[in-house]
Amino acid sequence: MTIGILGGTGDFGQGLAERLRRLGEGVLVGSRSAREGIIANAEAAARSEVVFLSVPPGGVEATARDLADELAGKIVVSVASPVVFRKGRPTVDAGPRSLAELAQEAAPEARIVAGFHTVAARALFRDDPLDEDVLLSGDDADAKAVVAALAERLVTGRAVDTGRLETARWLETLTALLLNINRNYRSETGVRITGL
Amino acid sequence: MTIGILGGTGDFGQGLAERLRRLGEGVLVGSRSAREGIIANAEAAARSEVVFLSVPPGGVEATARDLADELAGKIVVSVASPVVFRKGRPTVDAGPRSLAELAQEAAPEARIVAGFHTVAARALFRDDPLDEDVLLSGDDADAKAVVAALAERLVTGRAVDTGRLETARWLETLTALLLNINRNYRSETGVRITGL
Numbered sequence: 001m002t003i004g005i006l007g008g009t010g011d012f013g014q015g016l017a018e019r020l021r022r023l024g025e026g027v028l029v030g031s032r033s034a035r036e037g038i039i040a041n042a043e044a045a046a047r048s049e050v051v052f053l054s055v056p057p058g059g060v061e062a063t064a065r066d067l068a069d070e071l072a073g074k075i076v077v078s079v080a081s082p083v084v085f086r087k088g089r090p091t092v093d094a095g096p097r098s099l100a101e102l103a104q105e106a107a108p109e110a111r112i113v114a115g116f117h118t119v120a121a122r123a124l125f126r127d128d129p130l131d132e133d134v135l136l137s138g139d140d141a142d143a144k145a146v147v148a149a150l151a152e153r154l155v156t157g158r159a160v161d162t163g164r165l166e167t168a169r170w171l172e173t174l175t176a177l178l179l180n181i182n183r184n185y186r187s188e189t190g191v192r193i194t195g196l
Numbered sequence: 197m198t199i200g201i202l203g204g205t206g207d208f209g210q211g212l213a214e215r216l217r218r219l220g221e222g223v224l225v226g227s228r229s230a231r232e233g234i235i236a237n238a239e240a241a242a243r244s245e246v247v248f249l250s251v252p253p254g255g256v257e258a259t260a261r262d263l264a265d266e267l268a269g270k271i272v273v274s275v276a277s278p279v280v281f282r283k284g285r286p287t288v289d290a291g292p293r294s295l296a297e298l299a300q301e302a303a304p305e306a307r308i309v310a311g312f313h314t315v316a317a318r319a320l321f322r323d324d325p326l327d328e329d330v331l332l333s334g335d336d337a338d339a340k341a342v343v344a345a346l347a348e349r350l351v352t353g354r355a356v357d358t359g360r361l362e363t364a365r366w367l368e369t370l371t372a373l374l375l376n377i378n379r380n381y382r383s384e385t386g387v388r389i390t391g392l
């Protein structure tokens with residue numbers, strides 16, 4: 001399976017690419033402008049079966065719209081959260097709908113799955129196993145199952161289905177909560193769901 | 197220490213009262229109208245050192261305003277989440293600020309701590325240990341420490357400080373995420389923070 005990472009030059013994208021390569025997956029890293037070792041987002045999208053939309057929150061909707069043709073029929077993982085920093089503190093700047101829902105509207109034929117919002121970019125860069133779950137939301141059950149199988153190879157925990165794509169709203173804001181915890185404890189936290 | 201539970205006739209309040217009594221704490225259960233074994237919210241607030249504001253989300257702000265005098269100087273734990281059910285699915289109906297922030301504004305001298313949003317009411321009713329963390333936010337560090345110490349006697353996990361009261365916004369919406377997971381898995385889930 002070829003996995004494309006759009007916006008793959010960011011911290012999260014780089015860490016994810018490295019982890020996926022270690023699993024033996026073929027990874028194509030895309031960016032807005034192609035350069036050595038990095039192809040254009042459009043090419044990465046066109047050549048991949050699963051595409052991580054790992055661009056900054058302000059670019060999610062526009063990237064999905066610009067690449068709607070390339071993303072049509074593809075499994076597209078929306079990992080961004082609408083987090084901004086005010087006086088050094090992580091907070092949320094969002095409308096009522098999630099970035100994942102906006103991406104789905106902008107690329108209607110993409111099979112959007114939202115997830116990985118609780119996985120710290122810095123934790124991806126480490127070498128140790130990721131002791132956490134991955135939370136996934138989406139309206140396409142088959143697409144969600146493919147991403148779940150991949151997620152469960154990346155973490156020691158499990159892939160937890162949070163339900164329809166709408167639930168991405170509270171997945172995305174959960175990132176702000178974890179970033180505040182990270183700030184208090186100087187750590188890179190994740191989440192496990194207990195009681196399943 | 198005497199602990200008051202306002203709105204203590206609801207599921208969460210009843211379960212919490214039972215767990216606290218098993219710990220040997222004195223518990224006063226309050227309700228809007230006093231009846232056998234249950235006192236009025238105002239009396240429960242006046243006679244307690246720590247007060248759980250366990251009323252339905254629509255009643256948080258009004259209760260805090262009505263009891264602002266009784267709650268002045270008290271440690272007040274806001275546990276409510278702005279969750280509503282649409283077609284059987286849990287979703288959020290909230291403004292930009294959290295119920296905990298609204299309660300703080302309505303009762304300015306209360307020492308508001310937000311927390312326990314990830315602890316399922318039904319799990320409180322069971323007899324087994326609560327295998328989860330308790331997430332707490334608040335602007336009063338001493339009040340937060342008192343609630344943290346109590347929380348760590350209630351669960352096998354730890355009390356995690358999410359930061360300022362503002363972070364209650366994403367704590368409160370996390371309830372909607374967990375309720376959707378509970379719906380998918382027919383379970384009563386909680387949360388543990390990994391990587392601390």
